[in-house]
Amino acid sequence: MDKIRVTIWNEFRHEKEDPQVAAIYPEGLHKAIADGIAADDLEIRLATLDEPENGLPDSVLNTTDVLVWWGHCAHREVSEVVARKAHRRILEGMGLIALHSSHFSRIFGMALGCSGTLHWREAGEKERLWNIAPTHPITQGIGEYFELEHEEMYGERFDIPDDGRTIFLSWFEGGDVFRSGVAFERGYGRIFYFQPGHEAYPNYYDRNVLRVIGNAVRWAKPVFFRELDAPCRPALEPIRSRGKNGDGGRESVLG
Ligand code: ZN
Numbered sequence: 001m002d003k004i005r006v007t008i009w010n011e012f013r014h015e016k017e018d019p020q021v022a023a024i025y026p027e028g029l030h031k032a033i034a035d036g037i038a039a040d041d042l043e044i045r046l047a048t049l050d051e052p053e054n055g056l057p058d059s060v061l062n063t064t065d066v067l068v069w070w071g072h073c074a075h076r077e078v079s080e081v082v083a084r085k086a087h088r089r090i091l092e093g094m095g096l097i098a099l100h101s102s103h104f105s106r107i108f109g110m111a112l113g114c115s116g117t118l119h120w121r122e123a124g125e126k127e128r129l130w131n132i133a134p135t136h137p138i139t140q141g142i143g144e145y146f147e148l149e150h151e152e153m154y155g156e157r158f159d160i161p162d163d164g165r166t167i168f169l170s171w172f173e174g175g176d177v178f179r180s181g182v183a184f185e186r187g188y189g190r191i192f193y194f195q196p197g198h199e200a201y202p203n204y205y206d207r208n209v210l211r212v213i214g215n216a217v218r219w220a221k222p223v224f225f226r227e228l229d230a231p232c233r234p235a236l237e238p239i240r241s242r243g244k245n246g247d248g249g250r251e252s253v254l255g
Contacts, residue, residue, distance in 0.1 A: 001041065003040075003042060003043040004041060004042050004043065004065050004217060004218065004221045005042055005043050005045070005063055005064055005065045005066075006037075006042050006043065006044045006064070006065065006066050006067075006068060006217055007044075007045045007046075007056075007060060007061075007064040007066075007067050007068070008030045008033050008034050008044060008045070008046050008047070008068040008070075008187060009030070009046075009048070009049075009055060009056065009067060009068065009069050009070065009071075010028055010029055010030035010046070010047075010048050010049075010070045010071075011048070011049045011070060011071045011072055011073065011074050012028045012030065012048040012049060012050065013049070013072075013073060013074055014072065014073070014199040015027075015028045015029065015199070016091045018199075020200065021199045021200060024199070024200070024201070024202050025199070025202075025204070028046075028048070028203065029070060029197070029199060029204050030046050030047075030048065030068075030070065031046065031210050032048060032204040032205060033068065033070075033204050033210070033213060036204060036205065036210035036213075036214075037214040037217065039130075039214065041218075042214075042217065043056070045060065045064075047060060047067045049071075049077060049078065051075055051084060053079075054077075054079055054082045056077050056082050056083070056085070056086065061082075061085055061086060061089055062089070064089070065094060065095065065221050065222055066094065066095035066097065066217045066220050066221055067086060067089075067090075067094060067095070067096050067097070068097040068099065068213065068217065069096065069097065069098050069099060069101045069105060069108075070100060070101075070102060070197065071101060071102050071104075071105045071160060072100070072101040072199065075104050075105050075106060075158060076106075076217045078105065078106050078107070080106065083105075083106035083107045083110055084110070086107050087107060087110040087111055088228060089189075090107075090111055090186060090187060090189035090191065091186060091187030091188065091189060091228060092187065092188055092189065092225060092226055092227055092228055093188040093189050093222035093223070093224060093225035093226060094155070094189050094222060095161060095189060095191070095192075095219075095220025095221055096108075096111060096189065096190075096191045096192070096220065097125070097191075097192050097194065097213060097216050097217060097220060098191065098193045098194070098198055099184075099194055099196075099213075100152075100194075100196065100197035101198075102193070103116035103118065103154075103158070103160075103193065104116050106190045108193070111184075111186050111189075111191055112160060112161055112191070113161065114159050114160050114161055114182060114188070115159045116158075116159060116160065117157075117158075117159045118154050118155060118156070118157070118158045118159070118178070119153075119154070119155035119156070119157075119176065120152060120153060120154055120155070121152070121153040121155070121172075121174060121176075122153075122198070122200075123153065123174060124150040124151075124153045124200075124201070125150070125151070125153055125172055125173035125174050126147060126148070126149055126150070126151075126172070126173040127147065127148045127151040127153070127170050127171070127172050127173075127180075127196070128145055128146075128147045128170065128171045129145060129146055129147070129148070129168045129169075129170045129180055129181070129196070130144070130145045130168065130169045130170070130171070131144055131145060131146075131167070131168060131210075132166060132168065132169050133165065133166070133167045133168075134166065136167055136183070136219075136232045137215055137219045138166070138167050138181065138182065138192065138212060138215045138219050139167060139168075139182065139212070139215070140215055140217050141211050141215070142208055142211060142212060144240060146208040148196055148201070148203050148206060148209070150171075150201045150203075151196055151198060151201055151203060152198035152201075152208070153172040153174055153176055153178075153182070154170075154176075154178045154195050155172065155176030155177065155178050156176065156178055156179070158178060158179055160182060160193070161180070161184070162234055163184065164179075164182040164183060164184045164186075164193075165182065166181070166182050167181035167182065168180045168181030168194075168195075168212075169185055169193075170195065176205065177224075178195060180194065180195035180196070181193065181194050181195070181212065183219075187219075187226050187228075188222070188223075188225065188226055189222070190219065190220040190223075191220070192216040192219065192220055194209075194212060194213065194216065196209050197209070201205045241248055
């Protein structure tokens with residue numbers, strides 16, 4: 001069986017600039033995620049914003065089955081060209097796992113055509129994530145709910161398209177609720193948004209969070225991959241009702 005080629009992309013700024021974050025994720029949160037989901041069926045690469053072409057040259061993007069994305073304070077530093085290429089590849093079949101504050105990333109906005117606005121509060125409060133899609137591949141191995149002792153609050157209303165399937169619904173200690181796991185399809189690609197992962201808390205070491213990300217990667221792997229084109233299709237059978245001007249038979253229908 002071919003391995004799923006996973007690229008975990010991280011802005012990788014907080015870990016370099018904030019000693020408290022560096023203490024939690026000394027090699028970056030992308031490395032913690034990579035170590036946490038490592039498995040025989042996954043071939044994992046790491047990419048970061050400050051690398052050439054934002055870490056996503058064609059050689060990487062075109063050999064990525066599932067892109068895992070974590071961005072926060074530098075969304076606008078991702079070049080529009082790179083974001084457009086990644087968007088195109090999603091439409092062709094690549095999966096995208098958008099984590100935490102990636103709701104404001106260029107790629108999330110392009111792919112889903114929404115503002116991604118929400119409410120937030122950084123109070124280190126408790127979060128309870130309810131699994132409301134127990135038959136979905138992303139929730140396998142997850143119980144009825146799981147809890148994170150400390151997380152940044154993200155609250156409704158979350159401006160995302162209504163055609164996503166809500167997988168997790170969160171309650172926060174301060175009273176807010178949030179659609180914390182939502183699955184979409186765009187073109188031939190699958191997209192999963194998953195809210196936990198504020199850089200100040202060690203939640204990318206949490207067993208359930210890692211399980212969800214690992215499940216999501218396998219769910220989002222390309223089922224069908226097709227480069228974007230719209231070729232003219234020759235007729236399979238002779239067309240007898242063709243109009244004089246080749247207008248697809250309109251004349252004969254109208255008599
Ligand atoms: Zn955050």
